Amino acid sequence: MLGKKCSLCGGPLVNNRCTLCGLDNSICDREASRGSDAVSKQGRSPSMEPVSRDVSSTRKQKADPSVPPKSRVRQSSTVSTVRQSSAGTPYSPAARGQNQKQKSRLIWIIIIVVILFAALPALTDLGSTMFEDIFGSYSSDSYSLEDSYSDDWSIDDYTYDPYSYVTREIPAEGDPYEVLLGNGIYKVGVHIPEGVYRAELAEGTGSIQIRDEENSIFHSVYFGTDEEYNEVTEDDDIRLYNGAELEIDSNVILRFTTDNAQPLTEEPSANPLTESVTVEEGTYTAGDGEIPEGIFDISAIDISEGGNGYASITLVYPDGTSSYLWADSQDFTVTTEDFTNASVKNVVIPDGTEVSVEYGDTVFTPSEGYYDVDFARYNGY
Numbered sequence: 001m002l003g004k005k006c007s008l009c010g011g012p013l014v015n016n017r018c019t020l021c022g023l024d025n026s027i028c029d030r031e032a033s034r035g036s037d038a039v040s041k042q043g044r045s046p047s048m049e050p051v052s053r054d055v056s057s058t059r060k061q062k063a064d065p066s067v068p069p070k071s072r073v074r075q076s077s078t079v080s081t082v083r084q085s086s087a088g089t090p091y092s093p094a095a096r097g098q099n100q101k102q103k104s105r106l107i108w109i110i111i112i113v114v115i116l117f118a119a120l121p122a123l124t125d126l127g128s129t130m131f132e133d134i135f136g137s138y139s140s141d142s143y144s145l146e147d148s149y150s151d152d153w154s155i156d157d158y159t160y161d162p163y164s165y166v167t168r169e170i171p172a173e174g175d176p177y178e179v180l181l182g183n184g185i186y187k188v189g190v191h192i193p194e195g196v197y198r199a200e201l202a203e204g205t206g207s208i209q210i211r212d213e214e215n216s217i218f219h220s221v222y223f224g225t226d227e228e229y230n231e232v233t234e235d236d237d238i239r240l241y242n243g244a245e246l247e248i249d250s251n252v253i254l255r256f257t258t259d260n261a262q263p264l265t266e267e268p269s270a271n272p273l274t275e276s277v278t279v280e281e282g283t284y285t286a287g288d289g290e291i292p293e294g295i296f297d298i299s300a301i302d303i304s305e306g307g308n309g310y311a312s313i314t315l316v317y318p319d320g321t322s323s324y325l326w327a328d329s330q331d332f333t334v335t336t337e338d339f340t341n342a343s344v345k346n347v348v349i350p351d352g353t354e355v356s357v358e359y360g361d362t363v364f365t366p367s368e369g370y371y372d373v374d375f376a377r378y379n380g381y
Contacts, residue, residue: 162210162219163239170196170239174260182334183250183327184297184345188212189242189265190371191346195258197238199223204334205231206252212244223252250326251334253341271295271370280361281311287351293375296364299343300329308360313344318352327362350375 006013011020018025177193180202186192199208205224210217217239224231238256240246242265248254273294278301284290301307309331315323325344328334333342346369349355 162217163215165216166239166241168215168241170194170241170260171262172260174258174262176257176259177261178255178257180253180255180336180339181246181248182253182339182341182345183248183343184341185347186246186248186369187346187371188240188244188246190268191369192240192246192256193258193264194240194242194262195260197240197256197258198236199234199238200255200257201225201233202253202255202339203336204252206249208238208249208254209247210238210240210244211247212241214243215241217241217244223254250328250344253334253336253339266371268369268371271366271368273366276366277364278361279355279357279364281357281359284355284357286349286353286355291349291355291364293351294349295367295370295373296347296349297343297345297367298325298327298347299363299365300327301361301363302329303331306361311360311362312358313347313362314356314358315347315349316354316356318350345369348373348375 005011006018006021006023007025008023009018009021011018013019013025016024016026174195175193177195179192181192188194199221201223205226207220207222210219212218221235221238222229222231223233223235225233242262271294273292273296277291279291287293298313300309300311303309307329309329311327313325313327315325317323325347327344328342330340330342333340335341343365346367
């Protein structure tokens with residue numbers, strides 16, 4: 001190989017490889033020998049045209065000394081575009097341009113990915129800042145879950161106001177009024193005048209419930225001497241509005257006093273029912289013959305008369321509401337020096353009410369506190 005030159009650029013060869021362009025001239029030699037054999041055997045191409053010199057012979061041409069080495073490389077690249085692949089498909093400039101486009105797209109994709117990765121920390125910081133701006137002030141200024149369960153919080157910090165939805169004040173001027181009340185349901189404006197009352201425990205233990213739909217008052221107070229169960233012996237802010245119902249448990253007697261009692265809206269009238277009804281243990285439907293529609297005082301039969309001395313009464317009204325009552329006889333009722341109440345007073349029972357009596361027989365006596373009530377619309381309270 002000594003003295004041979006590169007068939008592409010004319011550079012010196014070492015082990016048949018050009019030291020300038022790196023071409024392996026042994027490949028060119030093989031191609032040249034094959035081309036010479038084909039020409040000597042056929043003399044013509046399959047298309048009957050004279051066989052042109054192949055690429056290898058072109059590469060064997062002596063390089064122009066006046067052309068710089070880099071230019072020679074470009075020329076060889078141009079020549080290589082007309083070579084055929086092993087599959088016989090020519091490499092055309094259009095194919096080269098398509099490859100360049102694909103490479104360009106790939107480069108742009110890589111650039112975009114790099115930019116996104118580079119900007120990711122900044123985007124994360126921006127999102128975090130926006131989230132804190134929107135929700136941070138709310139969580140820190142408006143509500144804190146940790147604060148709601150702090151050791152300093154207790155139920156004593158909450159003050160319940162049963163009159164917070166009231167829109168009408170009871171007039172401050174009125175008449176002095178005082179009454180002792182026990183077990184029963186009392187209509188304000190009929191059985192007791194409207195006013196702001198002071199309630200004091202006279203005897204026993206029990207609760208009161210105020211139900212006033214018009215003024216959205218639903219309030220309970222437990223009277224007794226056991227402070228562990230939040231029982232009180234007095235309450236000086238019992239607001240009773242006309243139309244409200246005041247229910248008092250059995251086993252307690254309370255004294256109600258006020259300085260601003262208002263005139264009654266309706267005084268009790270004569271009860272159209274005159275006969276008492278003895279009701280044994282069992283379940284009944286008012287209006288079916290045993291218990292008529294009406295307003296009753298319900299009491300338990302005394303032990304001396306063959307009863308248990310007490311009984312429970314459950315009322316389920318036609319609209320689905322219910323009321324649970326407890327009646328005592330004279331044997332077990334709570335009394336004071338000047339008051340005895342041995343029945344549940346002023347119980348409204350419209351037709352269709354389911355009445356269940358347990359633990360003892362009872363007596364349903366027409367109430368002396370009868371008033372004009374719309375039985376069809378009575379909701380069970």
